[in-house]
Amino acid sequence: MTNREHERAIDLITRRGAEEIAAPDTAWLEPHLATCDECAEYAALTNSTGRILRSVAITASPALVATTQARLRARATYLHEQRARMVLIAISFCIGAMSSALSAWLWWRFGGWVARHVGLSSAIVEPGILLFLLLPAVVIAGLLLAFPHPIFEGSLMLGLAGEHEGEKR
Numbered sequence: 001m002t003n004r005e006h007e008r009a010i011d012l013i014t015r016r017g018a019e020e021i022a023a024p025d026t027a028w029l030e031p032h033l034a035t036c037d038e039c040a041e042y043a044a045l046t047n048s049t050g051r052i053l054r055s056v057a058i059t060a061s062p063a064l065v066a067t068t069q070a071r072l073r074a075r076a077t078y079l080h081e082q083r084a085r086m087v088l089i090a091i092s093f094c095i096g097a098m099s100s101a102l103s104a105w106l107w108w109r110f111g112g113w114v115a116r117h118v119g120l121s122s123a124i125v126e127p128g129i130l131l132f133l134l135l136p137a138v139v140i141a142g143l144l145l146a147f148p149h150p151i152f153e154g155s156l157m158l159g160l161a162g163e164h165e166g167e168k169r
């Protein structure tokens, strides 16, 4: 057998994995492989390599799908938390405004009476309204300082995020 025959056989074996081989070429290759150990070995190696590559491709796809899904879930959770944060800020603002109005109203209504009973001058009542407008904000700021992240960013955020997810379902 000539070197050219082996080269032709190697070329056909290599191409066989990737493309359709003409019938006359296949007819020529089969008897060559039957008589040439070297080329037969190369053909076997090429076949098993092709099998391994195909099986890797099959097992890689679900892994890739899982990774992609996990990334999408993480992104969705992040967006939910962002939205929950905005809702929490809005709620905090409303609570702050309402409690400011309420405490100022209470002082305006009962401040004079309290001042009289405690023995303060009634001149303190009017500036006192300003103090009671600011008082809830001071209390909320104090609470935020005392319990910073765990309460306001942890469970509450997740709770709001979960609630939002629940609404959609």
Ligand SMILES: [Zn+2]
Pocket (backbone or CB within 6 Å): 001, 005, 006, 009, 032, 036, 038, 039, 040
């Ligand atoms: Zn050969």
